Amino acid sequence: MSSTTPSDSSVRLVFRWWVIILVAIVGVLCLVAPFLYDPFGSWQVITSSTLTNVGTTMTFAAVLFFLERAFVRRVAGQARQQAQEVVVEATADLREENRRLSAKLSDLSDLLEGADLRREQAREQAIEDFENEVSFDTVARLLETANDLNAIRHGTITVPAAADIHAPRVSIFWGRSYRQSALGEPAVELALRNDRRQIVRLDWTAEVPVQEAAREFDRRTRAAGLLAEADAIDFKVLLVNFRNAVSAATEGRSSSEAWPNGRVTEWLTDDWAVTDQGVEVRDRGVVIPVDEFPSLDVRGQSRRRKTHPHQRPDWVDDDFWTVVTTIVDAHHARGSRPSSGYAPTPYTSQTTPRLSKGVESSQ
Numbered sequence: 001m002s003s004t005t006p007s008d009s010s011v012r013l014v015f016r017w018w019v020i021i022l023v024a025i026v027g028v029l030c031l032v033a034p035f036l037y038d039p040f041g042s043w044q045v046i047t048s049s050t051l052t053n054v055g056t057t058m059t060f061a062a063v064l065f066f067l068e069r070a071f072v073r074r075v076a077g078q079a080r081q082q083a084q085e086v087v088v089e090a091t092a093d094l095r096e097e098n099r100r101l102s103a104k105l106s107d108l109s110d111l112l113e114g115a116d117l118r119r120e121q122a123r124e125q126a127i128e129d130f131e132n133e134v135s136f137d138t139v140a141r142l143l144e145t146a147n148d149l150n151a152i153r154h155g156t157i158t159v160p161a162a163a164d165i166h167a168p169r170v171s172i173f174w175g176r177s178y179r180q181s182a183l184g185e186p187a188v189e190l191a192l193r194n195d196r197r198q199i200v201r202l203d204w205t206a207e208v209p210v211q212e213a214a215r216e217f218d219r220r221t222r223a224a225g226l227l228a229e230a231d232a233i234d235f236k237v238l239l240v241n242f243r244n245a246v247s248a249a250t251e252g253r254s255s256s257e258a259w260p261n262g263r264v265t266e267w268l269t270d271d272w273a274v275t276d277q278g279v280e281v282r283d284r285g286v287v288i289p290v291d292e293f294p295s296l297d298v299r300g301q302s303r304r305r306k307t308h309p310h311q312r313p314d315w316v317d318d319d320f321w322t323v324v325t326t327i328v329d330a331h332h333a334r335g336s337r338p339s340s341g342y343a344p345t346p347y348t349s350q351t352t353p354r355l356s357k358g359v360e361s362s363q
Helices: 002-036 043-132 136-148 178-183 210-223 227-232 235-251 318-329
Strands: 156-160 169-176 188-194 197-204 264-269 272-275 278-281 285-289
Touching: 043 136, 043 235, 136 169, 136 188, 136 235, 156 235, 188 210, 197 210, 210 227, 210 235, 235 264, 235 272, 264 318, 272 318, 285 318
Parallel strands: 156 264
Antiparallel strands: 156 169, 169 188, 188 197, 264 272, 272 278, 278 285
8 A cells, every 4th residue: 555655746746737737828828818819809909908917817816925925924923922831831741740759759858867867866865775774675776776777797787795805795685596496585695605605504584684694694604614814704794795887887877987897796995996897997897807706617517727827017015916817817808608597687677586475674
């Protein structure tokens, strides 16, 4: 069907030209006929009539020309006006849509700023509540705040149990694990560790006051034959170090300029922390990158240790550096984690059983 279209067009075009030519021939014949045939009258009369008709036609043509120009101008003006109105209407719709989009983006920005503000307020409130009263509930809530921000690695943080850098180190965890399933009720886990191996554990449940938890932890440590460790542990200092570690870890998630940059694994002392970036020092950066940490072998059973010591910065005391490198050698590299059934899941403010299951601290 489409192949016949050009032919039809050509026929119509030829037909129109023949009509114009035919009309022109007829017009010429009409003008000449009165001069060729006598019945039309004398030539003077014919000439007068012809000139009158020609003048009338030319005058009419001139009038039509000026009318046509005025008509075209008016039509063009109306077309431009209509086009402008269409453009104005379209741009008005576009401006309104842009205004609505800007309002939505502004609402989104306000929403994000509000969420950031609420997180910061929750962080500050959790720290303040812990400082006002140490209990199962305030310890668990502080860990939930850190887990909300993914500020501590695997939901566990290890801190010195005394003021001395050589003090025993205790890991604290609040989450779901196979032990929690066996225990039957949620508990904050405190574990005394030596070379990353757990040697004493306490499941601190909600109904146990902090003083009783401290006494029970001391009793279990002594029962394990760790008298030197039991004498060195200061539960009050342990909790202060825990507060400082979580506070710094969560503050490090507040901005790119805050310290530390990585997720905290272990708190060494003020301004020193082991993170998933390495050993970080406030205002000094990473002094031992995580890539230099020893890693597990393919079976996940033993650690491949470095054959050369870590380079000590000039501004670090030699004895302190020895302690730091000993702690580092107890860690394995980022991403390495021994398989033990299924990994524990830290509780957050959204998954905590404290409120949903009515778990409350004892006053």
